[in-house]
Amino acid sequence: MKSPIPFYLQKILDSVRGNKDGAVADYIPELAQANPDYLGIALCSTTGHIYAAGDAQQRYTMQSISKPFVYALALQELGLDAVRDIVGMEPSGEAFNELSLNRNDHRPVNPMINAGAIAVNQLINGVDSTVEDRVECIRSYISRLAGRELEIDRNVCDSELEHSERNLSLAHMLRNYGIIQDDAHDAVLSYTKQCSIAVDTRDLAVMAATLANGGRQPITGEKILDADVCRLTLAVMASCGMYDGAGRWIAEVGIPAKSGVAGGLIGTLPGQLGVATFSPRLNAEGNSIRGVEAFKQLSADMGLHLMSTENRVGINPVREVEQNDDVAVIHLQGHINFSAVEAVLHQLREYDLERSQVALDISQVSTLHKVGRRLLKEGLRRLREEGAEIAVIDPDGILTDREMSDGTLVPLADAEDYQIAGQSIL
Template structure:
């Protein structure tokens, strides 16, 4: 099984090279981008399936009718519809960006060796995965690997660790971001599962700072407030080979972007990642706060915000909108995907 998974990851990296070549093909026109965003918003704004996450109590209070759709191109142009200004908590959408900080500071090899890159095939907060895999933390996009990633950030204090994590995510968004304190307090006070994960990782030698420090910084990371445009700009930075289109700041070496996108393709939707790639064909990351960002390498990013989630913890309207846009524009990595 492990050999098959590693082979699959190698194939994804090879496909990333093909995608870079494909990215040189003609891009949709500005009119096409705005039209497809408008159409996606109109088509799915009245969908009522799903419900807000409530295991973090404050997330249940977010208005469930909120819905925003944004495309941000690699040169920083924005095409949008719906709710753009509402600030929501980034939650797990933060995970690939902190993973990229580890890659930028210490190299892609460190991420692979000290955390791992294999999908678990289990829920994002699974503790069983730590017992099934000898490496314990096996992917930076599930909670165990994400907590380990925070602990790997080069820092001499908790304050420095947090400053670097927040600064990196702010740099991806292209503007200073802040923690939503109510979200942080609600999440930290109910973080018994993640506290257990952090302590297990520490016990197995796969956590690289004090467990409670890692938990606090990780919880703050998930509580960062963003809007849909911020999220689209974060994705556009990856579409632009690691350079923020708004600020011109390089945040990830171009040679490491394909590896990060491969992790997003295999684990960005947790245990629904295979279904997502089958139907949408784009590397993406979702969060229980209602945000999703998907990347079309070399072209643009698509971001959505809508709080009601399906059973896997993924935004229902957001998934539908991104699938629709990818199908209409024919930008799935493996060829045009047809809308379901």
């Protein structure tokens, strides 16, 4: 059975595709040449399952999306106290390229604005590091997060350096106040190369999932960051990651996120998944317009909002799978939201369910979130297309809407109809 999740992600893209508002980042000539119609999305679970749709393999540069990851590296290398000596953790309420400094000690107010990110960049590999060694340390680390070797886009980097007066002025002020020790031009060079690392949307989803997974890369299994480092990074992303739109973001979408002016946008749901979108048209705050709209839909559909009072999945949603030569019965349990149904669908793909009858027992399911319901029905429909006779065991009427995407209804069955003397495979 093919997973219906990429189909669901494509529907999200289709719903936002018609929005032509905003414009590409024209203050960087190389970025100004971007195709404004690119649109991609990817999702990676903390168990390492990747789903994507649209232009998810189109390459672009990380830009400010690199900031939380490099901040996490600084925390990992030096600890919170040393990092907090040079950058704060408070929202600025100002644009990303403003000189937002604390009044008493002149530290940048947070690491998600340019001034803070330049200061954090200078901590990597030690304050005495050469530009080349610092950049290689960052590039190598970002590659480990993505699970493959990444490279710097030299054309974008050179284009940005030719128009870096604003960042140079920030670096000169940081040096004047003793926040950074390096030459201002070297500091901006190192920071610009950091921002010019090229990725695709699948890479970003995996990297976001690594933060969600407490620092363990979900595909390679490598432990890259401590869990406390991820917690601190996600907290700063939640309050500062969307610049002067951060308050609206946390209220409307409700997940830690970070945007980049190349059109990328990442979001992280701790313990569950990482999501990334790509669409180059930006709003006045420098955030991808269609990316923001896609995230709003994902949050509403999937119940991702951190402040949601709905139950969270805390146990394996597949309680048991029984089967004999003719019948397979999948017993589910608990709250079935997007993360739970993703696990269910993936597990079902792993089992040999080439049976003439497949029944889904939801008698032990407490609640069924709307996107969980939609994807479960689509999974059943696809099993039927492959030749199986499908049914749902639902004595409490949890499946309130039984209509599938083709207009037919999910058949119901009694548990007694599926009392099989087969072998449990869980």
